[in-house]
Structure formats: structure tokens, C-alpha cells
Amino acid sequence: MRIETFVAAAAVGVMTAGSAHAQPATGTVAGKVTEVGGGAVVGASVFITGTQSGSLTRGDGGYRIALRPGRYEIRVRLVGYGLARDSVTVTAGGTVTKDFRLEKSATTLGAVAVLGSRTQERTVLDAPAPIDVLSATELRATGRVETAQMIQMIAPSFNFPRATVGDGTDHVRPATLRGLGADQVLVLINGKRRHTSALVNVNGFVGRGQAAVDLNAIPAGMIDRIEILRDGAAAQYGSDAIAGVINIILKGNAPTEFTASVGQTNTTLEGNPALPSSIQNFKKTLNDGKVFQANGTWSTDFGGAGFLALGAEYRDRGPTNRSLPDTRQQYFTGDSKNANAAAINHRQGDADTRDATAFMNYGRTLSNGAQVYSFAGIGRRDGEAAGFWRRAQDDRTVRAIYPDGFLPLITSTIWDYSGTLGVKGDVGKWKYDVSSVAGRNTFAFDIANSANVTLGAASPREFYAGTLGFTQSTTNADFSRELNIGLRKPLQLATGAEVRYERYDITEGNPDSYRDGGVRILDGPNVGRQGAVGSQVFPGFRPTDAGAHSRSNVGAYLEASNEITDRWLLSVAARAENYSDFGSTATGKVATRISLLDQVKLRGAVSTGFRAPSLHQQWFSSTATNFINGQPFDVRTLPVTDPIARALGAEDLKPENSVNWSGGFAIEPSKNFSFTADYYNIFISDRIVFSENFTGAQVSALLASKGLAGVSGGRYFTNAINTRTQGADFVANYGVTLGTLGFVRLTGAYNTTENRVTYVKPTPTALSSQSEALFGRVERGRIEVGQPRSNVMVSANLSRRALDLTLRAQRFGEVVSRGTATNGTLDNVYGAKVITDASIAYTFPRQLRLTIGADNLLDVYPGYNSALTNNGGIFPYSGGSPFGFNGRYLYARLNITR
Template structure:
């Protein structure tokens, strides 16, 4: 520790030298102030942003050059002469290729035309224009290769929707806040949902009003940033404005009259003395439940092996309860499993469904309340040193529901006490029950850093902390376990509680960074640094009633032997060299070494290049890199029992054994190692005219030893699944971005933007190491995202009005659900979702905005496709088709809100109205 302290002192002891302060105002061509303009001392990381009035103040070295840049406007460079520099930025249109970016290199910052990597820059205005309530959903309709989805009836998954870039899963995109690593969520996705077996940072927790812009690097960046950056990096840049602020009131409603949303957000900033600044955001929101249950099919007569009706008129298309085991579900598709005396059961089922056609299910988006706080600031320690900080805290509460326990599923004949728990004690009063699931999420992150400049050397030292804790509650349930005490009395069943605390999970990290860079000459710049990170993952034990025996019905708690706290640390270092061979030709190389305490070391590298020609109108670029992703602590240590739906068998209790357990050793499950990747990107950027630009980038990503949570398998320890480095995969595709703006139409200006992602290949390219990766998991990982996704938008500004129309095309997805005949697959039909936005600037301070998302009420639809001749024959039989449909949609409960393959909102049209007042 003494050596580290001495190093910092040596780096900064001579950093005191004269600087000058420059101030001014930045405006557009019409004379309107431009807030949020990036102002950077060229060749350094020293920068500020304009406030709400377009004003700025920055301290720079004598003889420095100041760069002014803003999305949609020409970049301006001015020599730092005098003490006041006012700047007028002319409109460039669209997402300008000359925007200064800080992501993707550890040397000097460059503009988008001079980077060797594809980077999307999304402004706060772009995010707000989508009308989406959260940051992750706004990105869904701005970035074609970004996908996120809301999953119904997936317990803890309702707290945090999985997201991914380029179909690579949430754990392979690194999230940064102001260039510093954000903590992972403590949630591990274990259900049959996108992101199964992975975890990611909770980007929905970040208040949109606190964001100045987002820079998304669509390329592997492990060499620059370390683990988790195989698919790319998302760097969220926070607002710095200090003068004035705004308050925004938001409301929303679906066309069905549910899902009401109310929210209020305050963003404000101020100077602190004459040397500091602070910007803060408060955001409160409440979203009510939206319910879209399907209609349960009463069934059609089943057919025997020779297509003859079975005796007794049994029905096949609902779930039967085995009278010998009330928790065992048997699907009627297997004639041998059907008893002829089920006729009475059929009457009971039909009577119930006559009262509740949806079988009482509540499937849709849950009730969610959130409170978010974020602060970003800095303070000049001297003329050449700066202390900076940011911190965020988020509380989120989600109320959702498990599947309804119907009277023909949870029967009084085997569980007679249910009439007392969920009725008035009489058999007639018992109408089943629906367990509820409540999740409480706390997420925080904070960074304290120090920057200094001396003789062109830029030093940035920081400490970042972050954590995420989730605790759960299950109500309106019971523990049906037949466990007796010493007196022969039931511990549970009729003596069971109906509320449970199943425990939860927690994750936190502490990260130290030291980054040093310098422009050595007009051709060479270097960067080097190190990172040390400590991570802790905890599984919080539930109360005994929640896990004892089979545990709480719907969501069993964490058992003592599966609970605990685990820690690891890693140390890494990198070196980055950028060489401008000529003014047009750039080569950039990076090498990184990381050493983890729990599984070893990794060395990765990256080389990238770009070449400009035709008077900078065309840029060729490309990169080749290796990468790695360390297995998360969640994947190494999670061991639990879980309730999950098994097609044809209903809800079953199974388990996950971790890779360091005795059980894993006895059945030969190896310990986890890091994933390794090879990334290739080749692209072209062009700006043939002032108002038109486009980029085209091809990518090819090979991942070796990919970590998966496999299928549940029968072992001497029961039905369990486990994590392992299972196989190699390859993902390739094409990203397209094009903009054409400033078209004069009448008294206004019109602009178009087109962006798209096309997947060429996304598949497993090696055998699996264990027989635990079936068709369903393969579909979930490789084909449950759109093969292609396109966004075509138009914006028209007319005086005080601004109009936007965006059409998002979601291409085909395919899925092979568990229980579905191997002769069939399901395909989700391509759809176009249209969003309309209108804003009106009533005064200079007051703006009203109306967004209608999914204007045409487009909903997901799927259809069966035959895999072979047998599948064609099956599809010609309506009864067999109905059988298959009931299997994969859980007896039609999820005809709209399905688990698999959907990729846009299932709630239909949504209306959002907001009011923004600047002060």
C-alpha cells in the first residue's frame, strides 16, 4: 500500500503549473443556446459541458486547442487565446460522424471519423424521443443490434429484464458509467427466458434524465476494458450542466386501460464555489400491472395409437392431476397415462373454466415502483488537478404473480386444508389460489476520482464501488410437505404459514483504476494503466418454512447449505499505442493481462486501423482482437432448488448444483474456466454530402468454451442442472446506419434515419461436452432473437412543433419448445412496430410531448412450421395441431404473453404524455 501511495505522489508532485480559464456561450445557427455541448481540451481528457443556457467554463493549458462538438452539429476547434470564446455550431444533421467520443481507445480521444471502431452515439434527446419509460427500452428502439424483452411469470426475472447486443447475452456487454465499470446485478437468470444462465448490470436503474449521451462500441474490447466486453461496451456519460434545470412529469396508459404509469423527474445543476460543479437527478415512478392472460382450452377428444377415440371420452388438451400424487401433472397426449375414471375430473375442469376462462392467471407486466437518485460532480483542487465523483442509488419494488393454482390442479381431495387457507372453510368457497411474488431491489454505484495534467501527461486515478441486493417474499401460498414432528403432528400442510421469506442474493464490487496517457508527437500517442477489482457474491438464506421439504409452493427459498458468501479479486494491466502513419492512416494496438484469484490468468490483444480518403468523405476501418469473459461468481457458486414449467408434466421442482460442490465432483462436472473469443470487424463510413452519412460494419465473433446452464438431467442427486464450458459458437452479421437530414419542406426541416442489423450466422460450431444442451436451449440461445431488425425514422421540425415517426421491423425468430414434437418448430412472424411522437414548445421553458408507442396495436404472432414430412402430416390434423399448441403455450395460458421468441411489447398500444418545464 505504501508503494502505491508513493507512486501517486511521484506522478503528481510536479503537476502544478499555470493554466488559464476560458468561458463563453455556445449557440446554434438560430441563436438558441445549446446545452450539453462537449468541450474538450484537445489531446487530453480535460473536458466540460455547456449548461442549460449554453454557457461553459474550462481551465486549459497555455497554447491549447479547444474542441466544441455536439451530436448533429459540425465540430469546431478554437485556439485558447483570450479569456472568452463564444461559438456558433452549424447543423450537420443526424448522428454526425465527427462527434468526439471517449469510448474504444485508452489513448487520445478522437472523432467518429477518426476512430477505427464502430461507435453509436445516442443523445439524451434521442432517448427521450422514443417515449419509452426506461433507459433499456429506449435503446431497444434506437439500436438495431440491441435487444431486451419483458418476461412474464418468471419470478425474480421480473425485477430485471435481460438485454444483449449482437445476440451474445447480457453478460458479454460491459456497462460503464463515465468510463468506469458498473456493478453486475445479483440476479442470475435461471428460468427458460432470454439470458438463461447469465447476469448483467441493471441499466434500467439509470434515470434517463441524468444521461447526457450514450456511446456504444459495437466491437470486442476485452483488451481495453477487461472481462465482459466480448460483444461490446456501453459507456453512459452523465450530465454536467450547472445552470438551471428541468422537471418532467410523465404519464402513460395502454389501450386496454391498464398499465398506468406516473412519474416525475428533476434534473438540476449548480456551481460549487468558483471551482466546482454538481448535477443531480431525482426520479420517482409507479407502473401498474397490465394483464394479458390467454384462454384455457377445455380440450378435444384424444386419439389412441391407431387414431381411434379412447374409451371414456378423455380429453387430451388440459393437464390432469394424478390422484396418487397431487403435485404430478400428466398431459393427455400420452394415452397410457390417462385413467378412464377421469370423466368426473373433466366436469370439474369445465365447470371451473366456465367461471374463469383464463384459469385465473395474471400474465403480463408486473406492478413496479422505483425511486432513483444520481449525482455527478467535480472540484478543481488546483489549476491542473481535478477531483471528480458520481454516485447513484436505486430502489425498485416489483409485485408479480405465479400461475394460478386451480381447483382441478390443487384439489381438496388431497389437500383438504386449502379450503381454510383460501376459502371460508367450506368446499364450495375454495376456488383455488394464486401465489404472489414480491421483489425488493437496491442498486448503488459510486466513483471518486482524481485527474491531473502535467507536460502533456494525463493521469486518471479512481475508486469505484457498486452493489445490487435483491430480497424476495412469497404470499398467498403454503408449504405442502408431509413432514411430522416427534408427536406425529404435521409441521406444514394445515399448519403451514401462507407468507414466506425465501431469502435473496447480493453482489458488490470495489474497483481501483489508474490510467495514464500522453500524445508523444503528432503521430504517436500512448496509454497504459491497471485495474484491481474485488467481487463478493452472497446467497441469503430463506426462512425454514420457505425451503423445508418441497418449500413454499411456487418459489422455494434458499436452503442453508446453498447459502453463503464468496469473494474473489483480480489484477489487470494494459498498454495502448496509437500511431498515425499519415494524417489519413491510423494503426492502434492494445495488449492486456489479467490474473484472477479463482481460475487463473488471461492475456488478450487488439489491433485496429482506419484509412480516410476522398477528402475525408470515406473511411475504411477494421479490427482483429482476442477477448475473454470470466465466469461470474453467480455461475460458480449458485446452488438451489427451483420451480419450473415442464411441458407435458406441469410445474416441477428441480435443482442447480454448483461446480465446486461434492455432488459436481462425483458426477464429473468440471470447474468453470473463462470464455475466450476472437473478434473480426470490417467497416466503411462515408459522408458524401453535408447532410448525408452512412456506416456499414461486418462482424464475426467466435466464442470458445462458452458457459451455459444446461438442461435438467436425472442424476443420483435428483433432477439437476449445472454450469459448464460446453461448446464453441460463432456469431456474424452486418450493422447499417444511415442519416439524411436538413431537407427543407415548407417552413420546416425533415430528416430521415435508417439503421439495421442482419444476422448471418449465430450457432454452435462444436459438439457439446455433455448431453445437457437440447433443442430448447439451443433455440433460446441462438434463434430466439430476430434474424434481422431495422429502424426507419423520420423527424420533422416546424416552428414550435416537432414530429417523429419511427418504424421498427422485427424479423423472424424460431423456437423449439420443450414438449413440442421434434417434427415441428414455431416461427414468430416478422412484424413492424410504429411509434409516433409529437412535441410542442409552448414557451421557451415549457414543452409538452405525446408519444404513441405501437400505434397500430401490433402483437406477436407465431405459427407452426414442419421440419420434415412427418411434421407436414401432423399439421394436416387439426386435433394434433391443437394438442401441440396446448403443450407449448402451457394450455393456452400464454397465447400472447409467451415465454419464448417474442421480442417487442406484448401490451399493444401505449400512450405516453409528458410535460417538461425548464427553470
Template structure:
């Protein structure tokens, strides 16, 4: 929906800059100051050592560190990737539980746990917090992109193809390989400050909020003959935003004078929560004689973030007016600590190159609540709680060997991986059932993990692989790979990939690939359990349980042991490079995935409550769900990238156009088990809401046009993006299925940077300069006017963002 009151200054700036924007370097990794370089050597997707992007057998995007830095005006890597990659989706969440603290990303519209993330070619660990209340990424423990420092990045290579045989499980949608800065001298520091300034239509006000300060610094030094050590530090402080509307008071709440007195107020919050982040990193190589070197790199991230939750009215069973006479809105607090460290030796042994490494990653998350209450404990209840601890650790040992002869590169390797997932109980008061049996038990907005909910699971994975990259004359190149993996909990699996490129004319080539992939359910999907006290999508206050498939209650409801996801990827592409000015790639793909792991629908109702109480002696469970192999899906799509480079005036101009399309359809849905139908024949195991999560909740299309003009002193950047439509489906029971499709939205970003000297530069810019918002939610979805915008649209609901930046390089 176009905002009629867009800031005139922002529009003027955008017109002066003539729609320039930060470019997507989908076919180019040259720095912004040198956009005429056509192609660069890649290290992702092939073992050959001289392949470039346009010569690759599979589609690869390359993003230069300079472009990533400029696209991350708020210091978030995930936001920069969404700005630069047409197939990357990184929506902002609100009132979405853990997803308010760790946002999940999608590639090609698939689940966040179906993309593999590497740093310097080494597997990155996932997070420990399960997203159970979000729409995008529901039921997953994704990689936290914002835990990777923006200032550490030299470039990013994104392989948009199945790559399980090359890199191991999870590489269903593709691989994102983040290459760290390895400069042996120089450094920089940077300070930026920005804020949202926007017209909020639902309340008829102009707001300024979300003030964000971002500071980063890095430096490097040479070590020995050809070695280096480089490191840096980042700090980010973001204030909250709020786009909630005026409360109309839900009809199912008590229509008392105390509750009705709150009508017309902004009792809810919708937007980004406040957060403070610290990121540190290092990257190093130290020579060991003439033929080997020792390398090590790592990142450390620590953040404290806040999330929004539904308002509790003063005359409600969830409230004691002695504590909160005017009602209250619980605030979630996330304490997130993320560590990754890799060390290894790389060198030559005769005709062979070798790389031996150890890799450890750990994510620890503590979930807390403030401004909450355990109503069953009475007016003396605490108002602050720790609801649970979460931890995931991953340790790997790798040995990789490779050898080149003639036009062939052979590689083979061994990987041993150990994973451990643990959860810890929250404060006893967070889940206690107090003496007031007519009140809900557990802390509001998250009852927390009980001792019975805690998990401690481990697995060992061993794999061997072999690959062969070949060049047959000047026209034909191939990549062949096979991997054998053994999971101690899921047995053995063999995956393979065949990819080829044929240059049928000097400026034109065809490429194609076929692969099969394997993804075992994550340890959290196998063993995670939680008890919750909160509101469901329709606004009903429920006490619920997320059960593991090993729980007897879940098994009595029809839960079965989870099976791995298996997929087949097919792609066909066309590439062209004409002269020094123009290049183009078009790739179409199909991804078939069987037995996708997802959460069931929320099973609710008196029949469920009675069944669990009667058979297991657990009273008061009003809602239950668990993980299942929910469906078989097919995702089909196309991705187009084109670049034009041209000298213009005293500088160089780069124009980039991109388009991505990905549509997922469900081929088979898991049947509702007889055990569940025997409790209530109207129960559905996997229905409308969760099917919508897999198919239509993420935009199918995205298009971008960007321009980048650089001279010795000036850099003009701009980007015009079209985010496609997305659809929300709720099933409130009784045939009431509110549905809304949120239309496509256009977003304009722009920046002007002036280099005052060889060392100093200043920049002014803005994102979403025309202050666009998603369509307003209809009255069935906006929750009585409180949540006027949905979280599905990638454009978000924060409005225009303006920023300034000062940079010093030495």
C-alpha cells in the same frame, strides 16, 4: 401478426406525422434541435483525443441524451436503448422467475454477460440475481440498465467490437459507455403519464392497463473555476398488464368439478408486473489548483417489483382448499437495491495525464413470494415467504496514464478488482419438508435457498494494459492495445487488439480490427445453488435443484470445473461521408467463442430421483441442472447505418436508416458425460432447448427507419422498426418437440412536442401505434390457451402505449 382492430386515432396521428420518429444517432451526437452537425469526438474505443465516430477504427454508435430521454417514454433506459440501437435486444419477460424483475439485454445476439457496461468510462457492476427461468439471458447475472437514471445521461457511446484488451473481460460483444450530464448550470423537471390501450385478440376484449407515471428532476451549479455539481431524482410507478388467455385446464391436472369450473376464466397472468422505482444520481468535478481536479459520481436505485407465476388448481397436490378454495396464483416480489459510487483525481504531471480512481458497486436483491403455500406443512402453512437474499459487490482501484506526442497517444494503466458474491437462506418455512409427505415441499413458485444452498465467493483480479493510438498522415490511423490479467481463481491471460482505418478517398474509408477476448465464469455461475418447487416448461410440477459444479451430486452427474470463455473477434467496415448531408457505415463481423458457459438441460425422471436418493440420501429431487462449458459458437453478422440531414421549411430534418444482422451457429457441443449416461442412456447434457437459447431465440435481424424534424417551436419524431423472427423450441421428452417460429413484426412509434416557451414544452406520443402483437403461439406452446403470446419477440405483448409529457427547463 397485424392486429385488424388497430385504434383509428393512433393510425390518424401516425399518418399526420408522416412517419417521423425518434432518430438513432448512430453517427451523430448533436442534440435533436441541431441535427446538422456531422460528427463528434468520442472517448470510447480509442485513446486518441480527437477521433470522431466516422474516424474511429471500430464501429461506434452515439446516442444523444435528448434522444434517449424521448425514447424512454416509460422511464426505462433499457427500453430506450432497444428503440435506438439496432443491435440491442431487451425483451420483456413474464412467468420467468427473476427475469420478471431484472431484464437482461443482448448486444449482437450474444449473452448479456458478454457486454461490458461503463459509466463515465468506469466499469459498472452486475446484478446479484441469477436468471434461471428466462429464455434470453438464462444463467446470467446481467447489468441492470434500468437502475441507471435516464435523466442523468448526457450521451451514450456504444462500441460494437471486442474490447477485452482495452477495457478488460466481458467486452466480447462490445462496450456501452454511459456519459453522465456535466452541465454546470440550469436544470429541468419532467412529468409523463401513459398507459396501454389495446385490442387483445385471444379474449376478444379491449383493455387499458399498464398505467405508468414517471417524474424526474435535475439541477446543476458551478463550483470554483470550471467545476460543477449536478444531481437528480426520478420516480416511476407502473401498474401491471395482463395478456393471458382463457384457461382450457391442462389434461394432466385432476379433471374434477372444482378444477373444471375454472375453464374459460383468466386464471393466469402474462405481462409486466407492477413496480415502483426510485433513482437518484450525482456527477461532480472540483478543481484542485491549476492542473488537477477531484471528481465523483454515483447512482442509487431502489425498486419493488412483482412477477407472475403459474396457477395452482384447487384440486391439486400443491393446494389446500382450506386456504385457497378456488386455487391460487403465486406472486413473486423483488426488492432490488443498487448502489454505485466512483471518486478520483484527474490531472497533468509534466507531459503526462493521469487518472486515479476508486470505484465501488453493490447490488442487493431480496426475493419474496405472496399468495403462495408450502403444501407439505398442511393448511397451517404461511402464504408469504422470503425465499432468499442475493448480494454482489465489486471494488476497483484504477491508475491510468497517457501522453501525446506528435500524432501518437500512448496510454498505460493498472487495475485491481475485488468481487464478492453472497446468497442467504430464505425463511425456514420456504424450504421446510413438513409432515404431509404426499405433498410437494417448499413454497410454491420458488422453494427458496436452503442453508445448504448458500454461497460466499470472492475473487481478486489484477490487470495491466498498454495502448497506442496513432495517426499516419491524413489517411491512416491505428489503435493497438494489449492487456495482461491475473485471476486468483483462473490464472493468467494475455489479450490484444489491432484496429486500423484507411481513408482511400476524401469521402471514403475502410476500417478493420482483430482481437482476442477472455471472460471468466462469473462467481454466481461457479457457486450459485437453489432449490425450487414449481412447474417446468411442459407444465409438470417438479421439485428441482440447481447445483454448483462443486456440489458432489453435480460431480456425480458429470459436472466438471468451469473454464473461461475465450473468443476471437474480426471485423471489416466501410465508412463514407459525402458533403454536409449524408454519411454511411457498413461493418461485417465474426465472433468465435470457445467454451461458452451455460446451464445444462433440466435432467428429470425417476432414474435421477432414485440415483440421488440412493447415493446421497436426498429424497424427492425430480429435476437437476448445473453450469457447464456447453458449446463453441460462431456469430457472423453485419450492421448498416446511414444518415441524411437537410434543411426543410423552418426547421431541420434528419433521416436515419439502420439494419443489423447476427446469426449464431454452434460449432461444438459438450458431450453427455458417461456418469449421466450410466444413470439413463437417454439423458442429454446440452440439447435442443438450450441450443435454441444460444442460436435462434433472439431475432437475427432488425431494421429501423426514423425521421426527426425540428424547428424553434415544434419537434416531430417518429420511428418505424422491423423486428426479425425468433424461434422457440421445447423438448418435452419422448420425441415431442414443439417448435414455432414467430414471424417478423413492424412497430410504429411517433411523438409531437411543442415548445410553449423557452422553458415549457408539452408532448404527445405513442409506441406501437398500430397495436401489433407477436404471432399467437400454437396449441402445443400456448399452455392450454393460458399463455397465448411468447416473450421472445422484442415487440412484446402489451400492445399500443400512449403517453403525454410536460417538461420545464431552466
């Protein structure tokens, strides 16, 4: 079934199932949430413990929730306030009123999380593994407009580098957790597995060789909160959860809200003092990267019987450019144009993107007490990013078309669909949750301002280069109950099964985007020689690259936990899965929490984990013509099953396996102070990486000897390395009331992570004469030192009546980009930098809030690239920078809540 059909059917089915208005077996709890000594609290989360029922308070602080008859505990939380709780008894057809008053508080350990346990909700303080709960208020306060950037500004173990001039990676940038791979963190929405992007990142940036979830395809305005489990959880949730799990909870019965923001950079770009004098004194004031964003959410509660929440977002992000003048010779020697050729002709910075997304979240309690739910989303992103400038003297330039050179562009069209339908309730003593979720992502490559050299002067300037697609559907059946087996308390037991289907497809481009048209270089010193084949900047996918591949897997898990004593919680989990393409795997986890005092908790866990090789890694295929010593070579990225890859030593991919040790503590001695510290040590074997490029005369001869003539080399994915990752997270919150001056909340967080490659698989025997190893120094450096080893963030927020002032500073540690020289002379070392953000917000009557702020207030840039590795200094900064290199960003935002 196509995903569009699935989403429509899901929505219709849910509406039909919930259309019965008779609710004789349900009652309602309603009330208002106010601040001690103040007015209504808007946007507070009201949870019914042990269920999935809940609501966000509206503009008047009110809430309403439909429940089956029974006794329930209600918890109310909002960052900046203490947790409130009480119990109510709900009767059929009746309404019980329960109001709450919240006190100002700095701690977050009282937040309730559904992540990390399938048997019961726990507060962050009581959880046996570290969990961060990021509220919508915190996310919005960052000033960022993209979901991934918002998370990075709050969660110290989360990294979101800003790749640039990286083909498709400019349009879908991968994020990481705890310094591991972008595909080693599992992303959920409302507790259900989220599909990944169709794009596999093949260029030289963090996330190379990996397919990540596109977090920016999820509209920030539709997010209630984000839960981050910073611990291995494959035994609980399956593949990909080696580094942890990110669970995005959508808004349900929430206030109607509209937000609009505008902003742009205001920065000074300066030349690198180490560069030639012609540009070392370069200085220019820039106001680019204009951003407009608008989002709105609306919901209805069906008279307390359920909710329907709708949200939409539009974001227009203009490009930025931080490239310096290109002082290289542009034209052939002797051409008079060379005298005035130096100019800014490249584009290094953010891609130009336009995003439009819409999400729906629905839930309804039926007359029999069952809860039917559905959520779905659709989004489109149009992007434009630049490649390298082709000079007029370059053999990649058709001078009859571009006499002065040209800047080729990748213009992407990315579609994302998802839909979920489920039902949960009680059968006897068991709780059940049965659901099905499907998602699809497509990435279409169109190339503009380009040419195919081998088509000569008749070459088109625009090309369709093909489309990548990925589809994933998952069906889950989860069951839980309390079981009396003679222990002090009942055993919390959960079990379930999962069936998942995945499909990865590549659609070939237009023939002109990849074919050799037979025309040789038309002019210049290399006239008559073979030119580059295919559309410049991104050759199209060929028929030999195209195809569709699928697989399925089934899994089952068992999880149990028990409070063995008043002070000791023990939890165990085991999971087994079978994949149709590589076989079976099994994982397990043991976690514990010891309460030394009511507000002092020790916690620790040991687990095994796995990550299945993605279909992208097994089947991605592309062909490009590279020139080595002036000679053209077709270098292919090959599936491991391809005969050429086999001749080069490729083997079937197998799962990555991990062993994760963690331990720490959490203390909350008062409502105004909390502190957590957690250590982790993660061993991963058989990590999947790209091999180096195997090219040259010897490789050609080897392939020809095996009957594979006409191919000059290739690369492939391989289980080539083992790694060890160890580090620690520290988080502290403190708050103090300053009387009439208001309430001050102080937050500090620190993450340190060290990655080490402990083993590299030997180069295949047939290629032992090659100068490149199977996994070389540059890629090893990307894992070991390509991300900050430390991240420190501190923030202060003053809240006084309608006024909020926020000041935040974040220190990103050193990052290194290794060069090919073994002595390190070509390495780029980018020192630690501190980024400072500031904002002021005022809430006018009728919940109208205006915020004015500055991100990177002091206009800080990362360290410079070396001229030796940067074509004479054209690109001053690295796309591996964890905070980008756009400089100061100024913004204004208007928010209206009803």
C-alpha cells in the same frame, strides 16, 4: 468497507478536496451557443478536446468551463446540428469568451467519443471501430421511460426482450448486443466499470444462466449521452467486452431540468383463431400498464471552477395482463363449480414495479490543475410478478386455504448502490487518472399469496425466500502520454493497472419457505402422498444454498496508436489478467483506419477476448421439488464444486475465449448525409451455459452408489459449447432544409446477426444413458434463433421552429422458440413484425415543452404461442418477443428546462 460508507466517504472527501476556493492557476472559458437564424441551443455538449472537461448549455444557451492556462480546442455538438469547433487561449485568473453558432445537420459522425481509445478522443468518423453516440435528446424522443427500452429503439444491434412469468427475470430483464449473451457486453459509467445485478437468470428466456447489468437502475434523466462500441474490446477494458462496450455518460454542468410523463396502454386483446372455439373469438379492450414517471436534474458550476450535478427519478409502472381465459378443468371431476370455472386467472405481462433512484456527479479543478471527480447513485425497486395459477384440483394447492385455487406472487425488493472517487491530471509529460469505484446490488425475494403444501392448513401465505447479493470494487491507475520515437507523429501511448474484488452471497430464506413440514396431501385422489416442498412459485434458499464467496483479480494493459501517414492510423492493445479462482489470461487487439478521402474512412480490427466465469455461475445454488410421473424429485442447481455436481460430470469453470474480426467503412460526403457499414465475425469457445436437468431413477441410483443418497438430480453451469456469430450493421442519416417548412432528418439502420452453435461437449460418460444431452435442442435454439436475425429501423423528424414531428418504424425479424420434439412439431415460430411510433412536441416560451405520442401506434402483437406448448392457450404470446406484447401505448410528457 460497506458500500454505503464508501459512497459517503467519497462524497465528503471530494467536497473537502475541492473546498479551496483559490484558483490562481486556472482560468475560465464561457460563451453562448445559438442556432443559425434562431435562438439559444439548449443541451448542446461543449467539449474541451483531450480533457475530461465539458459542459451542457443551459436554458439561455450559455456555458462556463474552468481550465488550466493553455491553448485548447473546443468542440460543440448536438444531434440534429453540425459539429462546431474553435480554439482559445486560457490565462490564469482570466475569462475568455467564445460563442458558437450551430447549423442544422443530419449526420452523427462528427460526434466526439471517449470510448474505444485511452489516448485521445476521436470523432465517430475517425474511430477505427464502429461507435454509436446516442444523445439525451434522442433517448427522450423514443417515448420510452426505461433506459434499456430507449437504447433498443435507437441502436439496431441492441435487443431487450420482455421476459414474463420468469421469477426474478420479470424484475431485472437482461439486454444483449449483437445477439450475444447479456453478460458478454461490458457496461461503463463515465468510463468506469459498472457492477452487475445479483440475479442470475435461471428460467427459459434470452439471457438464461447469465447475470446482466441492470440498465434500468440508471435514471434516464441523468444521462448526457450513451456511447456504444460495437467491437470486441477485452484487450482494452477487460472481461465481458466480447460483444462490445456501453459507456453511459452522466450529466455534468447541465441545465436545470424537470420532466413528468404519464401513459397507459390502449389496446384490443383477441383470442387465437387456432384455439378451441370457447376462446378463439375472445376480444377485449384493455387500458392497463399505467405509468407515471418524474425526474429532475440540477447543477451548479462553482463559479466556473467545477460542477455538482444532482438527479432523481421516480417511476411507477403498473402491471399488464395479456393472458386468455383458462378453459382447463379447475376442480375435481364431478364438482359443479367446473361449469362456470373458465376465467382469466393467470397474469402474463409486465411486472408491477416502482423505482426510485438518485445520482450525483461531481468534478472540480484544483489550484494545481488536478481534477477531482466523483459520482454515486442509489436506487430501490419494488416489484410484483405472478407465477402460474394453481388450480383447485392441483396437488400444489392447499384447498383448506385456497378452495378455488390461487395465483402466487413474487414481490421483490432490489437495492442498488454505487460510488466512485478519482483524480486526474498531469505529472511531467504523463497524464494520469486514478480512481476507485464500488457497487453493490441486492435482490430480496418475498413470496405472497402462496403456501407450503407440506405445512398443510397451518401454512403461512407469505414467505421470505432469501436474498441474493453481489459486490464489486475496482481500482484503476491509468497513464498516457505522447512519445517521440522517430515516427512522423508522436506515438500515443497508454498503460495502466487494475485491481478488482468481487463477492457473491446468498442468504437463506425463512425455514417455512423451504422446509418439509411433514404434512402429506390432505385431500383429493392423491391424499396422503408427498406434496411439493417450499413456498409455491419460488421455494426459499436453504441453508445448504446459502454462503458467501469472493475473488480478486489484477490486470495490466498497454495501448499504443499512431498516425503512420496522413491517411493511416494503426492502434494496438494488449492486456493480461490474473484471477484468484482460475488463473491467468491474456488478450490482444489490432485496429486500423485508412482515410481514402477526408470524409471516406475504411476501418477494421482483429482481437482476442475473454469473459471470466461470474461468481454467480460458480456459486449459485437452489433446490426445488419437481414431480416426474407423479413422483417428487429434489432437483438442485449446483455449484460446480459440489460433490453431487461432480458425480454428474461437472468440472471447474474456465473463461470463455473469443476471436473477433470486424471491418467496415464510414462516409460523410456532406453535412447532410452520412453512411456506415460494418461486418463482424465472432468465434467464442468454452461458452458457459446451464446443463440440462439430470433426473430420474438412474440418476438417483448413480448418486446413491457414490454415497449421495436422497437427491434425485441436478444441473450445473458448464463450458459446454462453441459458437460463431456473424452479421453486419448499416446506418444512414440524411437531412434537408425545406425553407420555411423547417428541417427534415431521416435515419435508417439495419442489423443482421446469425448465431451458430459449432460444437457441443459430449454428455459425461456416467450420464450417457440419459435421454437429455448436456446441452439440448431447446437451449441451442435459444442461442441460434431465440433473437431476431434482422432488425430494421427508419425514422423521420420534422423540426419547424417550436414544433417537432417524429414518425419511426422498426421491423423486428423472426424469432423461434424450440420445443422438445426433435421433428419441430412443438416449435413456436413468431414472424417478423413492424412497430410504428409517432409523436408531436411543441416548445412554448421559457423552454416548456409538451410531447404527446403513441408507441406501437397500430397496436401490433407478436405471433401466437401454439396451444400444444401453452396449456391450452392461456398465454397467447412469448416472453421472448423483442418488443413485448402490451399493444399500443399512449403517453404525454411535460419538460421544463432552465
